[in-house]
Amino acid sequence: MVRRHNNQLPENLPQLQNLIKRDPLSYREEFLQQHQHFQNTIEVFQLSPEQPNKTLDDLAMFMAQVAQCYPKELQTFPQQIIDLLEKHNTVLDNDMRMTFCRALILLRNKNLLAPTDLLELFFKLLRCQDKALRTFLENHIVTDIKNLNAKHKNAKLNTTLQNFMFTMLRDSNTRAAKMSVDIMIELYKKNVWNDAKTVNVIATGCFSKISKVMVASLKFFLGKDPDEKQSDESDSDNEIDPKEVMMANKVNKKTRKREKKLTKVKKLASKAYKKKSKAPVFNFSALHLIHDPQGMAEKLFKQLESSNKRFEVKLMTLDVISRLIGLHDLFLFNFYPYIQRFMQPHQREVTRLLQFAAQASHELVPPDVLEPVLKTLANNFITERNSSDVMAIGLNAVKEICARCPLAMNEDLLQDLAEYKNYRDRSVMMAARTLIHLFRSVRPDLLRKKDRGRPSEATEEIESMDYGKVDAKDYVPGAEVLLEEKNEEFEVNSESGSDDEQWIDVQHSDGDESGGEVSGAEEETAKEETEVAGRKILKAARKDEHLKMKKEIAQKVTLERILTDADFKRIDMANVRKHVQSSKKGLKRKIEEAPVVEPSDLVKLSDIENIYKKRKHDKQARIDSVKQGQVDREKFGYKDGRMNEHCSRTNREKRKNKNFQMLRHKARGKVKRSFKDKQIALRNHLLKLKKMK
Structure with missing residues (x-):
């Protein structure tokens, strides 16, 4: 080389x-x-x-x-x-x-x-x-x-x-x-x-x-x-449209400042597109991997009580504690009185504090621990001395807490809150109705009869809730739909018997035994009451027998066959149908009374701040709304009043389409003179006539 x-x-x-x-x-x-x-x-x-x-x-x-x-x-x-x-x-x-x-x-x-x-x-x-x-x-x-x-x-x-x-x-x-x-x-x-x-x-x-x-x-x-965005970020009126800036840059004079602005807008638009297209990420798997969540929550709470950190750091600590409590069903009873002190409408970041209270609620928390929290919310938020938004936020917070711990609500408080369903403000009215809707599917016995809604097949299957009660089923609920033929046979058999054969004998006093003191009308009334009571007992017995048979069929299906994806799909559809189908044949409930979605581990801040108002639309939504309103509408602008649109136009109409230079000499031809101009013209005319004489 x-x-x-x-x-x-x-x-x-x-x-x-x-x-x-x-x-x-x-x-x-x-x-x-x-x-x-x-x-x-x-x-x-x-x-x-x-x-x-x-x-x-x-x-x-x-x-x-x-x-x-x-x-x-x-x-x-x-x-x-x-x-x-x-x-x-x-x-x-x-x-x-x-x-x-x-x-x-x-x-x-x-x-x-x-x-x-x-x-x-x-x-x-x-x-x-x-x-x-x-x-x-x-x-x-x-x-x-x-x-x-x-x-x-x-x-x-x-x-x-x-x-x-x-x-x-x-x-x-x-x-x-x-x-x-x-x-x-x-x-x-x-x-x-x-x-x-x-x-x-x-x-x-x-x-x-x-x-x-x-x-x-x-x-x-x-x-x-x-998903949690600040209010100013969600308002698209303040956003810059890159297409408008690019069009303006084409039309306007090219300057260095405009080029810099265009480059910056393109970067922001690209960043926003990537942010929207990115899949949502939740970091809850880390909380599941903690070895001693109870010990960690207690240490964090002890550190919080004795710390003098900034308010933002305290909020983060409260958030972590509440997630640990809700995710692992922990017992930290001192947490609720601590956060209860901050439940005031004027408190800074109060909606986040309400979110933490809801996240720290679960079914194993004793009802007497959470009941003071609900009363504080009712006294400080859900009163007519506050604004409608504050009342709606308080009702939403109560709903989120009760969705995770329904036993915390008592009958008197719930019935008082249900009265806001007819409130004059829409946000309060809708928040109260969502609370009523929640208890219809969880504890309908706490509501007044008029607030329970029309009974459905799903409400008949609701069992009474007790503290510490575990509802562990050994079958797939709704699996009885896979044996429709057997179900139909069961329904026919259960209704085939006559009322006389299944009548329950209820003993009652007879008027003749009391010495003939009871009149004939009173005797008829007593018989009617007895018949009504007997029908109720018979109906309850049939209902219990019907539910028992459905459970047996569902258990048999679960044990004797391997369920496929199609079977689970049919089961899910049947369970949804139960919430819509009334217990009485031929009746259906309204679509807004659909089943309540199971509460997630994470309470979204938007659920607390969910105020029913006419929301702002972004620019594209407004454009679509305008275009939708223009469909099948008469053409706006100058209306041509001619009977025959092919006939000739007047000179005045033709003049509107002519170039201004062609009409310039006629611009002041027929301008009305002022009174002063008429006086001057008359004076000049009279002087001219005088000179001629």
């Missing part, structure tokens, strides 16, 4: 690097020369490490690029760079420190450096006053650990790295601890470290004395709900 311009290679490191990678043996002498130069430069650099050295930067990157070609000669090279960074990390020039880190990352990518050695060094570098370096190192650590687990989980290495990361979380240095928790959260979101060990270590960060670490850990367990 002929080597040309050999005397220029020591000065041209990129060319030498390229040649060495192609043929390491042929250029070994040139490499050794550069290696000796590198060692001499390091000795000179250590005399004044605070001064930047461009030669050392170039040589360090050169050695890192060709390290795989000469592993024996560069065996100590990684340790040399590590020693330089450990010894002079705080005094080094920012660019030089970044170059050394890039060289080490290059060696790590070539598997010439262990990941644990690099992590330990990088966490020490967090003490440097260089934000760009800290961000760069964090991204590398996340990417490196992700690549290590790309093909398969490296359990041994992950355990070593996790233990090191957990010790750094307790580090006294604020930046190191914050970066440690940020890295673990990022790796959890990327499904690299999504195990229970990582989640429980992040949970310890909620009790950190460093505020940034505590807030980051709390935010991790809260996650982000993209």
Whole structure:
């Protein structure tokens, strides 16, 4: 191989690097020369490490690029760079420190450096006053650990790295601890470290004395709900339409300011489109992986009572506690009186506090613990001295709490709140009706008879609720629909018997036995009452027998056959039909009285703030509404009054379509003169006549 311009290679490191990678043996002498130069430069650099050295930067990157070609000669090279960074990390020039880190990352990518050695060094570098370096190192650590687990989980290495990361979380240095928790959260979101060990270590960060670490850990367990938007963000009237800006930029004069604005609008539009198209993400799986949720909730509440943090941090702590209570059915009775103190309409972020009260409600909370919360809501919110919006929010909060713990509501309070169903304001009226609708499907016995609605097949199957009662079914509810023929036979058999055969004998007093004191009319009334009572008893007996038979059929179907997807679909349709179909044949309930959706673990803020008003439409909705109103409508504008549209037009009509220059000379032809002008014209005319005489 002929080597040309050999005397220029020591000065041209990129060319030498390229040649060495192609043929390491042929250029070994040139490499050794550069290696000796590198060692001499390091000795000179250590005399004044605070001064930047461009030669050392170039040589360090050169050695890192060709390290795989000469592993024996560069065996100590990684340790040399590590020693330089450990010894002079705080005094080094920012660019030089970044170059050394890039060289080490290059060696790590070539598997010439262990990941644990690099992590330990990088966490020490967090003490440097260089934000760009800290961000760069964090991204590398996340990417490196992700690549290590790309093909398969490296359990041994992950355990070593996790233990090191957990010790750094307790580090006294604020930046190191914050970066440690940020890295673990990022790796959890990327499904690299999504195990229970990582989640429980992040949970310890909620009790950190460093505020940034505590807030980051709390935010991790809260996650982000993209459906919850601020009121100003949801109003599309303030949004900028990129099409309008582009059209204006075409028509208007081209300026630098308009071009910048157009570029910014395009970026915002692209970001908004990506945000809308992104699937919603809920971070509830992390809360499921906590080992001791009861202990964590108690520690957080104790920390909250004795802390003097900002109000926003207290809100986040309350949110995490409420989610833990609701998700794991915990008992933390002191939580409810604490949050009850803030239930005032003028309280800052009161809707979020009501949301936390609803999230912390579940069926195992004793009713006497939640009952004071409902009374406080009724006294402070649902009163006519407040505005209609405040009353509606209070009713919505009561509904959300009762959806999770129906036993907390008593009969008197519910009937008082149900009276708002005819309130003059629509928002209060609708909130009260949703509360009534909830109890129709949960505890209809608390409502007045007029508020229970028309009975349906589903309401007949509702069982009475007791505290601690577990309704564990050994069959699939509604599976009896799969045996329709047997059901029809059962209905025929149950109704085939006459009333005389199934009549229940009810004993009553006879007028003749009392000495003939009872009149004939009273005797007839007594007989009618007896017959009504007998029919009710017979009806109840038939109902119980009918429900018992349906359960037996559903249990038989569940045990004797394997249910397919089509079977489950039929069962779901039958269960929905039960809520609509009346218990009396031929009657159907209104569509708005559909079954209540089961409450989710997460209470949406929009459910508390759900106020029935005429909502604002966005621009596109308004345009569609306008176009829909124009369908089959007479053409607006000038109405042509001619009987025959093909006949000629008047000169006055033709003049409207002519160019102004053609009518300019006639513009003041028939302008009406003022009274003053007429006086002057008359005077001039009379003077002219006088002169002529």
